[in-house]
Amino acid sequence: MDRTQLTNVLRATGCAEERGDFVFLRDPARAVPLPESKIENRNPKISAGWLCVASGGTSGAPKFARHDERTLMAAVRGFCAHFDLARVNAVDVLPAFHVSGLMARVRCAATGGEHVAWDWKRLEAGELPATPRAGEPWVISLVPTQLHRLLARPASVVWLRRFEIIFVGGGPLWPELADAAARTGLRLAPSYGMTETAAMVAALRPEEFLAGARGSGTQLPHADLSIGSDGVVRVCGEAVFRGYFPEMSTTREFTTEDLGRFDERGHLHLLGRRDAVIITGGEKVQPAVVEAALRASGEFGDVAVVGVPDAEWGEVVVACYPGETRAPNFERAVAALAAHERPKRFVALADWPRNAQGKVNRAALRATVERRFPSAETGA
Numbered sequence: 001m002d003r004t005q006l007t008n009v010l011r012a013t014g015c016a017e018e019r020g021d022f023v024f025l026r027d028p029a030r031a032v033p034l035p036e037s038k039i040e041n042r043n044p045k046i047s048a049g050w051l052c053v054a055s056g057g058t059s060g061a062p063k064f065a066r067h068d069e070r071t072l073m074a075a076v077r078g079f080c081a082h083f084d085l086a087r088v089n090a091v092d093v094l095p096a097f098h099v100s101g102l103m104a105r106v107r108c109a110a111t112g113g114e115h116v117a118w119d120w121k122r123l124e125a126g127e128l129p130a131t132p133r134a135g136e137p138w139v140i141s142l143v144p145t146q147l148h149r150l151l152a153r154p155a156s157v158v159w160l161r162r163f164e165i166i167f168v169g170g171g172p173l174w175p176e177l178a179d180a181a182a183r184t185g186l187r188l189a190p191s192y193g194m195t196e197t198a199a200m201v202a203a204l205r206p207e208e209f210l211a212g213a214r215g216s217g218t219q220l221p222h223a224d225l226s227i228g229s230d231g232v233v234r235v236c237g238e239a240v241f242r243g244y245f246p247e248m249s250t251t252r253e254f255t256t257e258d259l260g261r262f263d264e265r266g267h268l269h270l271l272g273r274r275d276a277v278i279i280t281g282g283e284k285v286q287p288a289v290v291e292a293a294l295r296a297s298g299e300f301g302d303v304a305v306v307g308v309p310d311a312e313w314g315e316v317v318v319a320c321y322p323g324e325t326r327a328p329n330f331e332r333a334v335a336a337l338a339a340h341e342r343p344k345r346f347v348a349l350a351d352w353p354r355n356a357q358g359k360v361n362r363a364a365l366r367a368t369v370e371r372r373f374p375s376a377e378t379g380a
Contacts, residue, residue, distance in 0.1 A: 001076075001110045003050075006069045009109050010051070013096035021046040022245070024064060026054040027097045049242035053099060055195035064245040065195045074238035075103065075198035076110045078222025082203065083165060083189070088113040089138045091129055091163075093120040093146070100141050100170065103199040124149055128159045137164035143359070144173050145302060147181060147188075157184050165189050165206055170359055172270070172288050174295045178214055185210070192216035192268060196254050198239040201225060202268045215269040225268060232274055233260040259286075276362070278307030280315050283340035287317075290343065293336045294319060299328035302352070305343065306366045308373075316344040320365050323348035345373065 001009075010016040010023055017024045049066030080086065088111045094101035096117075108115035118129045124146070140163050142150070147168055150156040160166060161184070169191040181188050187206035193199040202225060204217030219225045224236040236253045243249030259271040272286035279285075287305035294303045302322050307315040321328070325348075334342040347369055353361040 001069055001073055001106070003069050005109065006051070006072065006106070009105055013102070013105065015095075015097040022050055022052055024052045024054075025097050025102065026062070026064075027095065049245075049248055052245045053102065053195050054097060055099075055244075065241040066243050066245055066248065067198060067241055071239050071241060072103070072106050072198050073110065074222045075200075076107050078220040078237075078239065079103075079107060079200065080111065081222075082220045083205065085111070085137065085139075087111045087136070089115075089136060091116045091118055091138060091140045093118050093123055094141055094143075099193075099195040099199050100167075104141060120146065123156075126153055126155060128156065139163060139165040139167065141167040141169070143170035144168060144177060145171070145354070147173075148177055148301070151177075151180055151184070157186070160184075160186050163187060167191050167200070167203070169193060169200065172292065174292050175214070176296055178209075182210060182212075190214070190216055192258075192270065194256065196241045196256075197223065197235050197237075198241070201235050201237070201239070204267070213265075213267065215263065215267045217268065218266050219268070227260055227262065228255070230274075231259045231261070231271070232256060233258045233268070233270075278305075278315050278317055280307065280310075280313045280317055280340060282314075285317055285341050290317060290319070290337060290341050293341070294333050296336065297333040299330075299333040301325055304360045304362060304365055306362055306369065308366060308369050310344075313344075317341065318345045318347060318369050319343040320347045320349055320369065322352040323350040345369075347372070 007023065010025060015025050015028055048068050051067045052064035053067060054062045055065045080088065088107040090104045090108055092101055092104040092115060094104065096102060096105065105115055116129055150160060164187060166186055167189050173190050188209045189203050189206050190209065191200040191203035193201045200220065201223035202216045202219045204213055204215065208217065222237050222239050226234045228234055233256045234253060235256065238252060240252045240254050257273050257275045259274055261269050261271060263269060272288040276287050277284050278287065290305045291303055294300050300321050303319055305317060305319050308318055310316040330346055349368065353364040
């Protein structure tokens with residue numbers, strides 16, 4: 001796929017804004033200002049890093065990761081080799097301005113496959129798109145919350161069984177959800193990636209998942225993953241972005257904020273985020289660990305854990321959940337947690353800040369809790 005072909009794919013999304021030699025891909029519903037003072041027409045035409053994809057919207061102000069046809073095609077080649085796909089056909093319920101939705105379109109276009117865009121709300125309501133053609137593999141990408149909701153509908157489960165691969169990413173796949181999907185025979189491929197790496201760089205194959213493997217699988221052929229001495233995941237390879245706009249990076253290595261480990265088979269297991277660690281009373285708490293235990297209790301359909309400042313503890317652990325759900329049994333919910341991991345407060349929120357790709361806006365959650373409960377009261 002050359003630049004002209006990729007530009008045509010971008011224009012078809014309705015999310016692309018062309019400014020000089022750059023193309024910015026972002027959510028048209030969000031008022032994210034473009035850095036006008038940095039956009040210049042240049043001669044000769046920019047050949048690298050001309051596609052700027054919004055990143056970082058769940059934890060702070062969005063930045064624009066610079067990509068181009070070479071970074072995206074490196075990711076496509078690695079993806080196809082890892083899953084042994086010559087042609088990619090995808091039903092796509094993720095927004096085009098998100099890297100997963102973008103790459104679904106790019107993979108289909110680059111391999112001559114079919115791309116079917118479908119609104120998530122319609123799918124959640126039970127309105128299923130046409131059955132994928134028999135005799136040719138189809139794929140779909142979901143975030144864990146979407147998978148959780150589809151599993152509650154028998155008709156949706158039957159429909160999902162027709163997919164050769166069901167990619168799951170964008171957040172932790174909690175064990176109970178993974179096991180429930182495996183019991184129904186769904187061919188899941190839990191994956192790991194981000195905007196800066198042109199989507200997935202590690203993934204389990206469906207056969208491994210159904211055989212009982214968990215985690216994020218092995219690295220894809222185009223990526224080189226390593227764990228630093230600080231436990232942080234680092235990614236090298238030709239699909240790594242070329243820096244945040246307007247800077248241009250000459251290195252092809254990205255240090256994430258994700259903590260991880262490799263098992264004896266070389267499978268990546270994520271342990272949470274370095275920038276999300278809560279330090280309460282001198283003890284370190286990973287929100288992902290607390291969330292997994294709360295979900296495993298069966299008391300929460302959705303839950304997110306944040307740390308907020310506290311005069312006594314430094315920070316306290318606060319668990320937030322959608323207010324329209326039934327009242328949880330909090331004592332049962334925290335039974336499997338260590339004392340320092342147990343939330344000091346549970347907060348029901350009427351407006352659950354989950355974005356179009358299913359990620360919770362933790363900055364918004366934290367700000368809401370801090371406004372509602374001053375530090376002295378939160379630590380009570």
